[in-house]
Amino acid sequence: MGTTLRTLIYDIGGGVPNGKKFKAIQTGGPSGGCLTEKDLDTPIDYDTLVARGSMMGSGGAIVMDEDNCMVDVAKFYMDFICDESCGKCSPCRIGTKRIYELLTEIVEGRGTLETLEELKDLAKITKNNSLCALGQTAANPISSTMANFYDEYLAHIQDKKCPAHVCKSLSKYYIDPEKCKKCSACARACPVNCISGVPGKEPYVIDQSKCIKCGTCMGTCKFGSIIHE
Numbered sequence: 001m002g003t004t005l006r007t008l009i010y011d012i013g014g015g016v017p018n019g020k021k022f023k024a025i026q027t028g029g030p031s032g033g034c035l036t037e038k039d040l041d042t043p044i045d046y047d048t049l050v051a052r053g054s055m056m057g058s059g060g061a062i063v064m065d066e067d068n069c070m071v072d073v074a075k076f077y078m079d080f081i082c083d084e085s086c087g088k089c090s091p092c093r094i095g096t097k098r099i100y101e102l103l104t105e106i107v108e109g110r111g112t113l114e115t116l117e118e119l120k121d122l123a124k125i126t127k128n129n130s131l132c133a134l135g136q137t138a139a140n141p142i143s144s145t146m147a148n149f150y151d152e153y154l155a156h157i158q159d160k161k162c163p164a165h166v167c168k169s170l171s172k173y174y175i176d177p178e179k180c181k182k183c184s185a186c187a188r189a190c191p192v193n194c195i196s197g198v199p200g201k202e203p204y205v206i207d208q209s210k211c212i213k214c215g216t217c218m219g220t221c222k223f224g225s226i227i228h229e
């Protein structure tokens with residue numbers, strides 16, 4: 001108690017691995033909230049965490065870096081909360097399920113600005129009308145990620161892009177023909193045989209209609225010719 005989040009992450013926890021940029025820390029378990037850089041000097045305590053939009057909860061903390069998509073993170077937590085809902089009251093039973101479905105629409109590129117409005121409404125309804133603490137705090141991951149990472153939600157909806165390249169429906173692998181050395185390693189590694197080319201003669205090309213976005217080719221290419229965006 002009283003230790004700052006910064007000390008917890010960087011001194012006690014050893015910092016963010018592999019030189020990645022810190023993005024958020026989720027405290028309190030799945031019903032907690034995501035805190036950001038501006039919260040790092042907050043001393044850990046029940047009241048201070050609540051004042052910042054999160055909570056002590058189960059006492060756990062998960063640190064996320066630049067490679068995490070915050071919409072995907074919110075969906076991950078909502079999936080857990082749906083499982084935990086006992087089903088006794090409908091705001092929690094139906095509300096959490098519907099929030100999960102709306103988040104799925106967004107990560108799959110089917111979200112609209114109306115989806116965001118519906119998410120906000122449902123978060124309020126679930127919070128204010130659920131019987132117990134589970135339902136009352138269930139929308140915290142939505143509220144906090146929308147408050148701190150609204151631009152990521154908008155990128156999924158308006159640009160149809162996942163800035164962290166996590167959401168498969170919105171990401172794409174392609175080969176830069178200028179950099180491709182025509183070695184065929186990626187084509188041999190692809191599990192669905194969707195890369196074609198002629199060894200030593202033609203740059204290789206990915207058939208986007210068949211690509212399952214597994215990333216194997218990118219890990220195979222020694223020349224940095226494959227781009228993921």
Ligand code: SF4
Pocket residue numbers: 084085086087088089090092093130131132133134135136
């Ligand atoms: S709020 Fe509590 S009582 Fe209502 S469905 Fe959720 S877990 Fe059950």
Ligand code: SF4
Pocket residue numbers: 175179180181182183184185186187197204220221222223224225226
């Ligand atoms: S592994 Fe890289 S260099 Fe070789 S064919 Fe594939 S993209 Fe081109």
Ligand code: SF4
Pocket residue numbers: 173189190191192193194195206210211212213214215216217218
């Ligand atoms: S991402 Fe996977 S499926 Fe797509 S081209 Fe690369 S290896 Fe093949």
